[in-house]
Amino acid sequence: MHKDVAASSPLPLDAVPSRSAPIARVELDLDERFNFRTSVLSLDTAGLHWQAAGAVAQHWPIDPALRLTHQSRAGAGCLRLEGPDGTLALWRHTQSVNPAVQRLRDGFRRLLREREGASDSVADDATVICPVCKNPMPAQAEDCPHCERAAENPPSTWILLRLWRFAKPYKKQLILGFILTLVSTFATLVPPYITMPLMDKVLIPSQRGEGIDFAVASMYLGALLGSALLAWALGYWRTYILALISERIGADLREVTFAHLLGLSLEYFGGKRTGDLIARIGAETDRLCVFLSLQLLDFATDLVMIVMTAAILVSIDPLLALVTLTPLPFIVWMAYLVRDKLRFGFEQINRTWAEVTNVLADTIPGIRVVKAFGQEQREIRRFTELNQKNLRMNDRVNRIWALFSPTVTLLTEFGLLIIWAFGIWQVGHGRVSVGVLSAFLAYISRFFTRIDSMSRFVSFTQQAAAGAKRIFDVLDCVPTVPQPNNPQPLGPIQGRIELRNVSFQHGSHTVLREIDLTIAPGEMIGLIGHSGSGKSTLANLICRFYDVSHGSITLDGRDIRSIGLADYRQHIGVVLQEPFLFFGTIAENIAYGRPGASRSEIITAARAANAHDFILRLPLGYDSLVGERGQSLSGGERQRISIARALLTNPSILILDEATSAVDSTTEKEIQKALDRLIEGRTTIAIAHRLSTLRKADRLVVLDQGLIVETGTHEDLMQRHGLYHHFYMNQIQAEEVA
Amino acid sequence: MVARLHQDANGTLHWLDRDGEDHAGVSLVRAFPLTAPDEAICVVGVHGNELHEFASLAALDDEQRRVIASALSDREFMPVIERINSVSRRWIPTVWAIDTDHGATDLALDSEEAIRRIDERTLLVRDARGICFLIKNYPELDRRSRRLLERFL
Ligand SMILES: Nc1ncnc2c1ncn2[C@@H]1O[C@H](COP(=O)(O)OP(=O)(O)O)[C@@H](O)[C@H]1O
Ligand SMILES: [Mg+2]
Numbered sequence: 108m109h110k111d112v113a114a115s116s117p118l119p120l121d122a123v124p125s126r127s128a129p130i131a132r133v134e135l136d137l138d139e140r141f142n143f144r145t146s147v148l149s150l151d152t153a154g155l156h157w158q159a160a161g162a163v164a165q166h167w168p169i170d171p172a173l174r175l176t177h178q179s180r181a182g183a184g185c186l187r188l189e190g191p192d193g194t195l196a197l198w199r200h201t202q203s204v205n206p207a208v209q210r211l212r213d214g215f216r217r218l219l220r221e222r223e224g225a226s227d228s229v230a231d232d233a234t235v236i237c238p239v240c241k242n243p244m245p246a247q248a249e250d251c252p253h254c255e256r257a258a259e260n261p262p263s264t265w266i267l268l269r270l271w272r273f274a275k276p277y278k279k280q281l282i283l284g285f286i287l288t289l290v291s292t293f294a295t296l297v298p299p300y301i302t303m304p305l306m307d308k309v310l311i312p313s314q315r316g317e318g319i320d321f322a323v324a325s326m327y328l329g330a331l332l333g334s335a336l337l338a339w340a341l342g343y344w345r346t347y348i349l350a351l352i353s354e355r356i357g358a359d360l361r362e363v364t365f366a367h368l369l370g371l372s373l374e375y376f377g378g379k380r381t382g383d384l385i386a387r388i389g390a391e392t393d394r395l396c397v398f399l400s401l402q403l404l405d406f407a408t409d410l411v412m413i414v415m416t417a418a419i420l421v422s423i424d425p426l427l428a429l430v431t432l433t434p435l436p437f438i439v440w441m442a443y444l445v446r447d448k449l450r451f452g453f454e455q456i457n458r459t460w461a462e463v464t465n466v467l468a469d470t471i472p473g474i475r476v477v478k479a480f481g482q483e484q485r486e487i488r489r490f491t492e493l494n495q496k497n498l499r500m501n502d503r504v505n506r507i508w509a510l511f512s513p514t515v516t517l518l519t520e521f522g523l524l525i526i527w528a529f530g531i532w533q534v535g536h537g538r539v540s541v542g543v544l545s546a547f548l549a550y551i552s553r554f555f556t557r558i559d560s561m562s563r564f565v566s567f568t569q570q571a572a573a574g575a576k577r578i579f580d581v582l583d584c585v586p587t588v589p590q591p592n593n594p595q596p597l598g599p600i601q602g603r604i605e606l607r608n609v610s611f612q613h614g615s616h617t618v619l620r621e622i623d624l625t626i627a628p629g630e631m632i633g634l635i636g637h638s639g640s641g642k643s644t645l646a647n648l649i650c651r652f653y654d655v656s657h658g659s660i661t662l663d664g665r666d667i668r669s670i671g672l673a674d675y676r677q678h679i680g681v682v683l684q685e686p687f688l689f690f691g692t693i694a695e696n697i698a699y700g701r702p703g704a705s706r707s708e709i710i711t712a713a714r715a716a717n718a719h720d721f722i723l724r725l726p727l728g729y730d731s732l733v734g735e736r737g738q739s740l741s742g743g744e745r746q747r748i749s750i751a752r753a754l755l756t757n758p759s760i761l762i763l764d765e766a767t768s769a770v771d772s773t774t775e776k777e778i779q780k781a782l783d784r785l786i787e788g789r790t791t792i793a794i795a796h797r798l799s800t801l802r803k804a805d806r807l808v809v810l811d812q813g814l815i816v817e818t819g820t821h822e823d824l825m826q827r828h829g830l831y832h833h834f835y836m837n838q839i840q841a842e843e844v845a
Numbered sequence: 846m847v848a849r850l851h852q853d854a855n856g857t858l859h860w861l862d863r864d865g866e867d868h869a870g871v872s873l874v875r876a877f878p879l880t881a882p883d884e885a886i887c888v889v890g891v892h893g894n895e896l897h898e899f900a901s902l903a904a905l906d907d908e909q910r911r912v913i914a915s916a917l918s919d920r921e922f923m924p925v926i927e928r929i930n931s932v933s934r935r936w937i938p939t940v941w942a943i944d945t946d947h948g949a950t951d952l953a954l955d956s957e958e959a960i961r962r963i964d965e966r967t968l969l970v971r972d973a974r975g976i977c978f979l980i981k982n983y984p985e986l987d988r989r990s991r992r993l994l995e996r997f998l
Binding site (some may be wrong): 141 | 874875876877878879880884885887891893894895898900908961963977
């Protein structure tokens with residue numbers, strides 16, 4: 108296409124300056140009116156080139172008067188080239204090419220800077236962050252290698268092999284279990300074999316009137332009894348060992364998944380539903396455990412049994428064996444046919460099940476809202492609908508399944524019929540003895556019941572594969588806030604925080620832009636701004652819940668990305684608007700950040716947080732249970748406990764994110780006293796709606812739409828008559844009305 | 846001036862603080878009634894404000910200890926279960942016939958959350974009336990009581 112366009116281009120070739128290697132190249136996938144049409148935009152040192160199918164190629168040289176801006180909204184992005192007289196060109200594209208477009212824009216700006224002589228190109232521009240997984244990408248790569256890896260894994264039964272990682276520690280026991288399986292299965296195959304001599308050497312001669320040789324008969328009967336007992340004992344040992352192992356594998360899987368989940372970054376949890384995660388770690392691991400301990404075990408036994416039986420049959424009479432095994436290929440073929448349908452069905456069932464759990468995880472914590480708005484019936488309906496969906500999904504799978512099993516039985520009946528017919532014919536011609544035929548019949552009935560149970564395994568594997576996929580989905584996820592390799596320990600810190608040219612994006616939405624801020628040790632900064640202006644996001648960046656998209660944050664001159672996460676966060680105390688208490692006693696909740704704290708330290712922290720008196724009023728004092736999420740306490744009480752929690756860890760850096768917004772002004776005064784004590788001597792970033800809360804701040808920083816618009820003391824900002832002045836006046840008025 | 850706790854003839858508890866001020870009608874509260882009953886006993890004024898904390902009883906003289914013990918015994922009621930004689934049913938809801946250090950009584954158990962494990966040896970049982978019963982040294986109960994109890998744990 109590229110060549111065609113060039114050929115049909117009316118421009119003489121020399122109008123386009125000779126091309127150097129492109130710095131960036133984007134295949135745009137939308138046209139100006141959002142129609143899906145492709146065109147190519149590329150950048151090299153000569154400038155921008157654009158070519159669309161059936162259109163004239165266009166070229167713009169690098170010119171300091173040009174500006175290239177990029178915006179994205181509602182899934183589509185827009186790149187705009189502006190000159191002094193307005194927009195020169197406009198290119199639209201979908202999110203899928205966003206990284207390439209950003210690379211092109213950054214490259215264009217760099218070229219402009221170089222052209223202007225300012226060669227101090229900012230190094231940060233060179234690193235591109237994948238918009239999907241937020242991992243840094245190689246500069247010239249089109250697709251993020253992290254995301255690609257995830258896309259490469261289509262769900263398949265092979266995923267079960269990855270469970271080997273969890274089975275490895277139990278290799279020895281597994282081998283023992285397998286040997287036991289072989290031997291015990293072999294023992295169960297002895298009795299039919301003995302029917303052969305029992306027939307031919309004992310029963311048939313007696314029918315001929317030769318009398319029964321009781322010594323021989325009792326020897327064979329003894330062998331029957333012995334093999335049955337042996338099979339029983341070995342079977343018991345094997346089942347026990349393998350069940351033990353698989354329970355351990357299941358437990359390991361659960362622990363590893365949970366530990367991995369907690370290691371994932373906040374961003375992951377933002378996009379996940381609680382119920383879904385609970386279902387994965389609870390139900391899915393359990394299902395895998397059942398699969399490993401029962402179903403896989405049965406399958407292995409069946410397989411061994413079938414192979415051994417086939418071998419024995421062939422060794423007795425190859426022709427008869429061949430006839431006997433004819434239905435087998437049909438059964439394998441059928442299993443193959445239904446496999447995909449089943450797996451798809453099971454995956455859907457798992458997902459629906461997770462949705463059912465989601466309703467529970469939503470409704471039970473939100474029960475007060477549900478009741479207050481009288482929405483019980485609605486929630487019940489939501490639950491019922493999903494439950495019915497679950498039922499329908501199961502019905503669908505069962506429909507396939509129900510047909511499968513009887514069909515296998517039918518085929519086995521056919522098999523028996525064939526052997527009877529062929530066997531009688533063979534016996535009639537004196538080619539096989541009655542004993543051999545009866546042994547075949549005894550083997551074959553076992554054989555086919557095994558095939559029947561083995562075919563059930565098709566369904567179990569698909570079920571397990573679907574579960575394993577959902578678990579490995581969690582395990583394959585890498586934290587977007589990575590731990591540095593071999594971080595230097597932090598040691599005692601001063602608490603100087605510097606943000607340099609910090610920008611941050613949620614997906615394609617830019618939340619913070621070009622933030623420059625230095626916070627001195629022990630300084631208190633008040634963050635002010637409209638709701639949604641990015642205050643909490645800034646606090647989250649300082650906590651390193653997310654990593655900056657551009658720029659850097661340093662603590663005492665060290666980039667926080669080079670500090671171990673736990674080491675770093677140990678120095679940070681956070682008090683949030685919605686304090687979260689765990690199920691447990693008050694004392695345990697206060698000591699959450701420092702489980703080893705002594706009782707007197709807990710009391711001291713509670714006193715400083717103004718919580719001591721109300722705790723003493725509770726019937727069991729510090730030993731009182733707070734209930735799940737602290738239900739039994741009021742908002743202000745919960746908040747004071749969370750302040751005590753932050754106090755007890757004695758952090759050097761303190762972040763207060765609207766710590767007093769959820770309480771009335773009397774309670775706020777109580778909490779404020781506690782906070783004032785908490786703030787003393789610590790680097791503090793306080794976010795508040797009520798400006799009075801920030802009266803102790805050394806400096807106020809006003810954010811608007813992700814930019815710092817004003818910085819200074821209360822007096823400075825009042826004189827400036829800017830946004831802060833506006834906020835302040837509004838609040839004074841509101842208070843007067845009240 | 847040494848701060849002191851004393852009880853007057855009417856049984857009212859007074860806290861005489863270091864500055865010689867007399868606070869009448871104070872009460873004593875254990876901060877950790879279950880996990881450390883003898884640590885951190887707080888003197889609380891009539892408005893619920895803390896006036897003093899006895900960090901440990903060991904540092905006090907006998908007289909003070911006696912006052913504290915008598916004041917606490919006046920306000921605390923947490924019978925200790927010594928024996929479970931019978932249970933009406935082996936599942937909740939159920940009624941236990943028990944012996945306590947305050948005498949024999951019936952304990953109606955109406956929810957699974959009513960039994961709370963404090964630590965390895967201690968259990969707290971809240972009955973339907975709201976009374977908290979304590980089981981101290983649970984592994985050392987007699988065998989029969991332990992067997993009955995284990996069904997509910
Ligand atoms: N997890 C998220 N995903 C996408 N956008 C987010 C997320 N969290 C916050 N935002 C957006 O970032 C902006 C700033 O949010 P925030 O920092 O919470 O504002 P505030 O100043 O009120 O604390 C808002 O527009 C919000 O919609
Ligand atoms: Mg916020």
